[in-house]
Amino acid sequence: xxxxxIPIGPFHPLLEEAEYFELKVDGETVVDIDMEIGWMHRxxxxxxxxxxxxxxxxxxxxxxxxxxxxxxxxxxxxxxDIDNIEIPLRARYIRTLVGELExxxxxxxxxxLAGHFIGYDTLWMWVWKYREPVLQMFEIISGNRNHYGMMxxxxxxxxxxxxxxxxxxxxxDMLGKKMAMLAGAVKDDPVLRSRLKGVGVLSYDDAVAYCAxxxxxxxxxxxxxxxxxxSTDAYGLVEFDEIVLLNGDVxxxxxxxxxxxxxxxxICRQCLEKLKEIKxxxxxxxxxxxxxxxxxxxxxxxxxxxxxxxSDGSNRxxxxxxxxxxxxxxxxxxxxxKGIPVADALxxxxxxxxxxxxxxxxxxxxxxxNDPCLIDLLKISREKTERIRREINGSK
Amino acid sequence: MDKAEKFxxxxxxxxxxxxxxxxxxxxxxxxxxxxxxxxxxxxxMGCRLSTATxxxxxxxxxxxYHFSDDDTGTYFCPRVIIKDKEHPKVKSIVxxxxxxxxxxxxxxxxxxxxxxxxxxxxxxxxxxxxQNLKEPMRFRRDS
Numbered sequence: 298x299x300x301x302x303i304p305i306g307p308f309h310p311l312l313e314e315a316e317y318f319e320l321k322v323d324g325e326t327v328v329d330i331d332m333e334i335g336w337m338h339r340x341x342x343x344x345x346x347x348x349x350x351x352x353x354x355x356x357x358x359x360x361x362x363x364x365x366x367x368x369x370x371x372x373x374x375x376x377x378d379i380d381n382i383e384i385p386l387r388a389r390y391i392r393t394l395v396g397e398l399e400x401x402x403x404x405x406x407x408x409x410l411a412g413h414f415i416g417y418d419t420l421w422m423w424v425w426k427y428r429e430p431v432l433q434m435f436e437i438i439s440g441n442r443n444h445y446g447m448m449x450x451x452x453x454x455x456x457x458x459x460x461x462x463x464x465x466x467x468x469x470d471m472l473g474k475k476m477a478m479l480a481g482a483v484k485d486d487p488v489l490r491s492r493l494k495g496v497g498v499l500s501y502d503d504a505v506a507y508c509a510x511x512x513x514x515x516x517x518x519x520x521x522x523x524x525x526x527x528s529t530d531a532y533g534l535v536e537f538d539e540i541v542l543l544n545g546d547v548x549x550x551x552x553x554x555x556x557x558x559x560x561x562x563x564i565c566r567q568c569l570e571k572l573k574e575i576k577x578x579x580x581x582x583x584x585x586x587x588x589x590x591x592x593x594x595x596x597x598x599x600x601x602x603x604x605x606x607x608s609d610g611s612n613r614x615x616x617x618x619x620x621x622x623x624x625x626x627x628x629x630x631x632x633x634x635k636g637i638p639v640a641d642a643l644x645x646x647x648x649x650x651x652x653x654x655x656x657x658x659x660x661x662x663x664x665x666x667n668d669p670c671l672i673d674l675l676k677i678s679r680e681k682t683e684r685i686r687r688e689i690n691g692s693k
Numbered sequence: 694m695d696k697a698e699k700f701x702x703x704x705x706x707x708x709x710x711x712x713x714x715x716x717x718x719x720x721x722x723x724x725x726x727x728x729x730x731x732x733x734x735x736x737x738m739g740c741r742l743s744t745a746t747x748x749x750x751x752x753x754x755x756x757x758y759h760f761s762d763d764d765t766g767t768y769f770c771p772r773v774i775i776k777d778k779e780h781p782k783v784k785s786i787v788x789x790x791x792x793x794x795x796x797x798x799x800x801x802x803x804x805x806x807x808x809x810x811x812x813x814x815x816x817x818x819x820x821x822x823x824q825n826l827k828e829p830m831r832f833r834r835d836s
Contacts (some may be wrong), residue, residue, distance in 0.1 A: 335802075335818030343831065381715060508742045508792030521741065526766040527716070592717055592759065592768050594743070603743045605759065620744035628795055 303639070305646075305674070307336045316627075316651065320634070320642055327642055330634045332627060345617040350376055350450060350586060353614060357604070358444055360619065363406065366399050367597030368604070368619070369448035374529060374593025375604040376450045376614075379586055384530075387572065388452035388579045393531040394568040395438065395447050396595065397561040401472070402431040403598035404554040404561075407650045408479075411551060414644050415492055416679030427475050430468045437461050452580035462569055469569070473562050480555045488686045493548035496637065497645030500545055503632035511600020513626045513649045516553045517545035523596035535567040545633075547641075547648045586610070597622055599650050623651045640681040643674045696738055697767060704730055710772075719757070722771045724783055730771050731786045734760045740769060742790050745797070747804040749832060750774075754781050754804055775806065785811040805829035 307317040315336035321329035341360055345353040357368040370392060377384070384392075405428040412420030432442045438457055439445035447453050483489060499509070504517035514521060522539045524532040540556045542549040588610040594603045600622030607616040626649040634645055697718060701708065707726040712719040722730050734740045740760040748755050753774050760769040775781045785808035786793045797808045798817035805828070808814060819826050 333820060335816075335820065335822075338818050338830075378714075378717070505741075506791040508790065510741075521763040523766075526761075526763050528766070590719065592770075601743065601761075603759065605744075605746050605757070607748070616746065616748050618744065618746040624744075624795065625792055628792065 303642075303674075307333070318630070318646065320639070322639055325638050325640075327634050327637050327639060330630050332630060334627070342617050342619055345619075346614055349612045350614065353617060354448055354450070355446070357619065358446065358448075361621065362443060363403050364399060364597040364599065364602065364621075365444050366395050366447065367595050367602045368621075370396055370530075371593045371595040371597075371602040371604040372606070373448045373450050374595065375591045375606040376586060376593070376608075378591030378593055379589045379606065379608055380583075380591075382451055382581065382583060384452045384581060385578045387456075387575045387577050389531040389534070390568045390571050390575065391453045391457055391579065392448070393535065394457070394565055394572070395435075395445060395453075396530070397564045397568070398431055398434055398438075400561045400598045401558050401565075402428050402435075403650075404558050405431065407598075407647075408551065408554060411547075411644065411647060414647055414675060414678055415489075416682040417489070424479070427472060430472065434465055434468055437465060449580055450586075451583040452578070454580070456579050457572055459573070462573055466566070466569055469562055469566055473559070473566075476555065476559050476562060480552075480559060483552060483555055487689050488682065489551075490548065491685045491689065492682050493551060493644070494546060495544075496547045496641045497633045497648055498544065498546045499629050499633040503629065504545065507629045507632065508625050509600070509629050509649075510622050510625055511596070511598070512550055512553050512557070513600060513622075513629060515539070515541045516549040518543045521601075523594050523601050527594070529595075531568060531571070532564075534571075535564050537561075537564050547644050550648045585612070599623060600626060623649070627651055638681075639674070640677045643678040696762060696765065697769075700733065700738060700769070703733060708771075716766055717768045717770065719770045719772060722773060724773055724775075727771065727773055727784055728786060728789060731758070731760075732789050734769055734771075735790050738762060739764075742786075742792055742796070743768075745793070745800060747800045747806065747831075749804065752776070752778075754778055754806060754832075756783060756800060756806065758786075781806040782809060783807075784809050785814075787811055801829075803829055803831045805832050 301322050303320040303322055305318040307315040317333040319331040320327050341356060345356050348356055354369045354372050357372045358365050360368050405424050409421040409424040435445060436442050439447050439455055447455055499517045501518045504514040504519045518541060520541055525539050537560045540553050542553050586608045588608055590607045592605055594601050602622060603620040605618040606614045609615045634642060637645055707730060708720045708722060710721040740762050743759040743761050746757045753776050756773045758771050773783055775783060783806055785797055787797060788810060795817055797811055800806050801814060802816045802818050819830060
């Protein structure tokens with residue numbers, strides 16, 4: 298019998314973005330979940346159709362602060378797809394380098410938040426410490442820590458300064474060692490394993506049925522990575538592994554992201570080596586876009602970013618469709634949240650790395666008599682970790 | 694025979710205005726054939742539904758579905774053209790692809806297209822809009 302519902306969101310001073318979830322709970326168990334989006338509809342598609350192609354790239358860069366280069370890459374892919382525009386080899390490596398740096402900083406951001414949500418503040422501070430050099434690398438390459446303005450139709454806007462390559466390589470050396478250490482720590486930690494193993498499982502069948510993408514589906518054993526499938530930019534020219542794990546729980550999603558960071562560092566190192574050798578232009582001159590339609594996609598940190606652009610031969614798109622990965626990943630909560638304890642709801646909701654932060658920090662429980670009282674999901678989640686830690690360490 | 698050729702052979706007579714591009718196939722289908730085509734793409738070929746794009750044309754509305762064959766990086770895009778702009782209706786593909794639920798609700802929200810047999814045919818983005826919107830968000834608002 299459904300006794301209570303727990304609404305989460307949509308607005309609170311602590312929320313960076315607005316989302317609304319309603320957990321239906323029976324005692325301590327979540328029996329159903331309802332989701333509502335649209336609290337921040339910003340009309341990017343409509344605005345883009347009033348801009349020129351070049352202006353659209355700047356616009357879509359502002360859809361998301363975390364994957365701010367995934368949208369421009371998908372957008373330029375869509376425009377280039379209309380006319381099968383080729384880009385210079387050096388530009389291909391620069392696009393891949395910037396895209397992978399973004400994956401590293403986004404995954405590190407998520408790992409830190411996940412650590413915080415389950416009461417591992419050391420992990421949070423440790424991981425975010427190593428996210429900082431990644432942002433510094435962005436500054437060296439593009440001049441900006443976020444919103445890099447690197448993508449153009451036909452190539453990239455800015456070249457990587459050859460003099461900066463040794464400095465970048467040094468930072469990657471340091472990051473590589475730290476990430477290998479992090480991967481060992483995550484795999485060996487008995488508390489982390491006990492806390493996250495078997496939590497919020499998304500089965501293979503459900504991941505396929507909901508058309509989930511990115512780490513959300515790959516942690517459930519579903520193969521699919523745009524970098525491998527399409528091999529655009531330099532992805533067909535560098536060596537890396539597509540990480541696929543089988544259990545679909547939060548633990549696998551965490552391990553998968555750590556392993557993906559290590560793969561991304563591997564890709565970035567290869568790009569830097571090639572950028573030392575390859576000289577030449579970084580941008581082909583594209584005068585006009587023919588009438589037609591094009592599909593562009595990119596493997597963002599959260600999954601496939603999809604852009605569809607239709608052109609009538611003028612200097613602006615007549616239709617620009619954007620689909621971010623969270624749009625298809627968030628509905629998987631319907632499958633992964635059912636049957637879990639309330640204490641695991643926070644980390645399960647966070648496990649797909651949706652485009653919102655801190656949503657779970659404030660919530661209101663409405664009981665049968667509609668008597669509202671405030672409880673804290675974050676507190677419940679961290680208490681469960683502490684309980685497991687004490688059990689494992691043998692202290693009370 | 695590769696997957697794409699097999700698909701077009703199996704669906705012969707149900708597909709028109711086919712455009713082949715590098716790794717992309719755009720083609721028109723009728724509303725009554727949509728589910729059969731989607732069933733073949735999703736279940737037989739194992740394609741994933743990326744999304745669906747709605748568009749308003751001069752005399753019609755259109756929906757372009759984007760199915761990705763992740764093994765080959767190929768896109769299959771069936772296009773359904775709806776002539777009745779006053780009461781646009783299309784068969785829902787949610788009974789076949791569960792992941793289409795939000796995608797179809799968004800199309801309903803933006804373009805007013807109603808999907809028959811959808812389990813929850815209501816607005817997605819503007820369900821509790823403060824202005825209690827009566828009209829679709831983009832239909833006839835582009836000019």
